[in-house]
Amino acid sequence: MSNELTVFIVDDDPGVRDSLGLLLGLRGYRIALFASAADFLQAWRSHWSGCILIDIRMPGMDGLALQQRLQEIECRLPVIIITGHGCVPLARQAFKANASDFLEKPLDEDKLVHAIEDALNQARSAEVEAEQRSQHAQLLAALTPREQEVMQLVISGRHNREIAQLLGISPRTVEVHKGRLMTKLGVNNVADLVRIGLAVPAT
Structure with missing residues (x-):
């Protein structure tokens, strides 16, 4: 069927x-x-x-x-x-x-x-x-482990400087990771990033 x-x-x-x-x-x-x-x-x-x-x-x-x-x-x-x-x-x-x-x-x-x-x-x-969840999951799977870490901290409400301190990297590096992951996910603002991140259950 x-x-x-x-x-x-x-x-x-x-x-x-x-x-x-x-x-x-x-x-x-x-x-x-x-x-x-x-x-x-x-x-x-x-x-x-x-x-x-x-x-x-x-x-x-x-x-x-x-x-x-x-x-x-x-x-x-x-x-x-x-x-x-x-x-x-x-x-x-x-x-x-x-x-x-x-x-x-x-x-x-x-x-x-x-x-x-x-x-x-x-x-x-x-x-x-x-279908949207499946598409989002595929996009998220394409992120590097570091990009996934940055994304989770972004959607939890952390600012670049806080993320940098937590991950032991510079705020500029955080910004680079954030830019790359948003490009991979096809979003141009944090609200859409949060929407995708929350729509797909953590594995």
Whole structure:
């Protein structure tokens, strides 16, 4: 399966799966259907993108348990919980586990599409952020160890003279290192340098 945005439907009721698949397919969405949480987990790949519609009442692993398991395996797909037995405690539990939305059956078509669009927008934003982090990580990896030291001290708020004292070099050398690392990172001000430095977790 490619990286196209897909609506993954996990529901043990074949009638619901088929009707949702038909409805959303006619709306132009790319669809993948699963009859159980186990089926989805067995098939899941980390590069998949889109969102998941999960029925809350399923035999074996139910929808909330699947939602929890997805968090444990770091599946970042936004989750929309659907249920024929909506209640406040279930909705609260779903949202505490970062559900994108919680919809009750019978599903209102417009509300469903709105929820899916919101979830797919979340997925698009997450993909853009992940790509930016990857690009930033590649740029940071090109820095020399000394440039990385200077950068970390700069983004921690240290001035050139403080950095020079901490590293045992001259302020002029600090300025040279700072200039080189900013050129490598493609930034021209400290604010952008801080943004890149904070966006990529330290290794």
